Amino acid sequence: MSSPLRTPMAGNQITCFIFISSVLGHAHSADDTYFVMPQTVTALTGSCVQIPCTFNISNFEDNLKIKIYGIWLKNKSQYASKDSFIAFNSSENIIRGFSDITMTGDLNERNCTTVFYNIMMNHSDRYYFRLEMEPNVLRATFNPNPADSSNTVRINVTDSPQPLELEHSKLQYVMEETTVNLSCSAEAPCPAQPPKISWSNIPESARITTQLQEKPDKTQSVFSYMTFKASYKDHKKNISCTATYPRNTPNDSTVEGTFMLQVLFPPKETHIIITPSVGTNVTLTCKSKASPSNDLNYTWYKRGPETPIAWGKKINLTRTHNQTASYFCIAQNKHGKQSSEDVQLTDERQSGFSHLVIYGCTGGLLAFVLLSAGFFYCMRTKASRQAHVTGKDQAEDKNRDxxxxxxxxxxxxxxxxxxxxxxxxxxxxxxxxxxxxxxxxxxxxxxxxxxxxxxxxxxxxxxxxxxxxxxxxxxxxxxxx
Structure with a gap:
């Protein structure tokens, strides 16, 4: 006799039925019999895939001394059907269609977790788990509702990894000096060969921790957490997270996720640019970094009265004859303000006269040095010649005498x-x-x-x-x- 038993499960786990093909010696009720495994697992070609699996049967403790076997069926749940495909049978050590299948769970601990190795594209299908307790105690196939086959345990095989999950929705805008916690997770269908996560373009103060974690549906993922203090230098920085999957192929597979960090901060690096650098009429431009920048405003001041003389990013000025004036600007947004350093404007003609005086003094000094050197050289040459002639005459007189x-x-x-x-x-x-x-x-x-x-x-x-x-x-x- 057979009877379907339905138990609702939460999350991404399937709602399971137990199809009892043969029960001898014990009766089992629907209240204490259930089976848990994910609805779908995604595998990467050339890698492995792990199907987490647990079960519970009433009065199970009374049968711990008997032998328990696990069987995996592909495509069809009918074990005795001629069309059934037995991919794995632990009682007879049968493995078909795969290079290797290992049941890593302990059936005596109600754990039927199994790993399928060297996954290929033709392994995409529905799979059913069958439990047998010998001698002739229980033979049951855990089978979803035939009317809703979409809830079967299905292995989907792909050539590319699943997209990464970046938790950055709350990080669209962060205030400067705020502590930011960022996470990046990648599916790990093969926990024996988990993906390696790396970050790029990260802030200088970042600290990173990475670990393998189990999700509510018992599948596993690699989670990488990054903590840092937001700086204005990180504004509009594209932070990337990359997961690399090892597999039995010539090349590893990678998947990447990127998001832009938006940092809010008051004006920074405020300074003034003068164009042109020489001339009577000049333009002063106030430059500053700020976020947001659309509400950034500028105020100009002249040293002395310290009262505003203009507003706006640029002002035009004329240098005054024989006078020197100092100017500065203040940039401000809703988060704060900053003042620039002073710049001095001097009349071009006065500056030119000063340059002429400097150049004239320098040239005169150089000419004096050159003339002195020439005079000294001439005197020294003349003295040398006289000494030579005198010595020659004395030598001739001595020889003559x-x-x-x-x-x-x-x-x-x-x-x-x-x-x-x-x-x-x-x-x-x-x-x-x-x-x-x-x-x-x-x-x-x-x-x-x-x-x-x-x-x-x-x-x-x-x-x-x-x-x-x-x-x-x-x-x-x-x-x-």
């Missing part, structure tokens, strides 16, 4: 002025300091022979000087008469 003279024949000057030569050699002393031009004769009062001093003229100086070493000893041959 200390030359060696050698006379082969004596020269005798008689009273009548005749010059005679003699073969006799006589030695005399020559005083070079008393040499004079012309001839001189000294006569003894008694008309006797006297030693004559004469000036020796050297006509062939180069031939007669053989060595500088003969300078210290000079000899002359003089004939006495």
């Amino acid at each position: 200390m030359m060696a003279i050698y006379v082969n024949n004596d020269i005798v000057i008689s009273k009548n002025g005749e010059k005679k030569e003699t073969d006799d050699l006589h030695y005399g002393e020559i005083d070079f300091s008393k040499l004079q031009i012309g001839h001189k004769t000294r006569e003894h009062p008694n008309n006797g022979p006297v030693t004559e001093y004469a000036e020796v003229q050297v006509t062939e100086r180069k031939r007669q000087i053989n060595s500088v070493q003969q300078m210290d000893k000079l000899y002359a041959e003089v004939q006495k008469k």
Whole structure:
């Protein structure tokens, strides 16, 4: 006898029936008999898929000593039908159509969770779980209502991962310095090979934690949580979350989710730009960052009275002759305000005169240095030349006074002025300091022979000087008469 038992389940879990094909020895009521597994699981080609499964049967504790077996049927729930396809039978160790199927749950603990490995596209179908308790205690197929086959346990196989879930709906606008909690989750149909989640373009203060969690329907997902303090620098930043799925294919599969962070903050980095940089008529532009920026307003001030002189992002001014003025602007939105630094406007002609004075002084100083250097160089060159000439003259005089003279024949000057030569050699002393031009004769009062001093003229100086070493000893041959 068979009777359908219906028990409503919450969430994404199916409403199950138990089709009792044969019950021997014990009676079971609908109040304490149920079966829980998700309506649909999505698998990725080349990976595995886990089907979470639990059950409860009345008086189950009384049958713990008996053998319990699990069977998975594909497409049809009729176990005895010739068209039925038994993908897995733990009692006979049968695996058909798959590379491997493992029941990771303990049937004695009412857990029938099963993992199907190396999923292919042709594995997309409805699957039914059958429980057998031997010997001949219970044989039951957990079967959804045949009239509503859409609630069967179905495995959908895809080539691409499921989209990520980013919780950012409440983060469209966050105030500066507010602590932000952001989460990114990716389905993990194969918990043995969960996806790896990574973040990009994250704030500097971000802290990230990642963990595998079970959802209400007993399927699992990888959740990554990021916490940071919002900064104005993160405004309009595209933060991305990427999940990478490993699988038995040449390439891994990835899926990405991105959202733009909107940060609210008062004006920042307020400053003034002057265009053109030179000239009499100029335009001052006040620049600032703020969010929101559509209600940003600007007020201009001149140092001195400190009263507003203009409103708006830009103002046009004329430089005043011989005067210098300082200006600043204040940017403001509903979250606050900020003042810029001062800028000074000086008359262009006054500034030009100052530049001419500076350039003139610099040029005069440079010319003076160059002239001084030239004068010093000339004086030094002239002194060097004079020293060279003086030294040369002194050397010539010394050589002239200390030359060696050698006379082969004596020269005798008689009273009548005749010059005679003699073969006799006589030695005399020559005083070079008393040499004079012309001839001189000294006569003894008694008309006797006297030693004559004469000036020796050297006509062939180069031939007669053989060595500088003969300078210290000079000899002359003089004939006495």
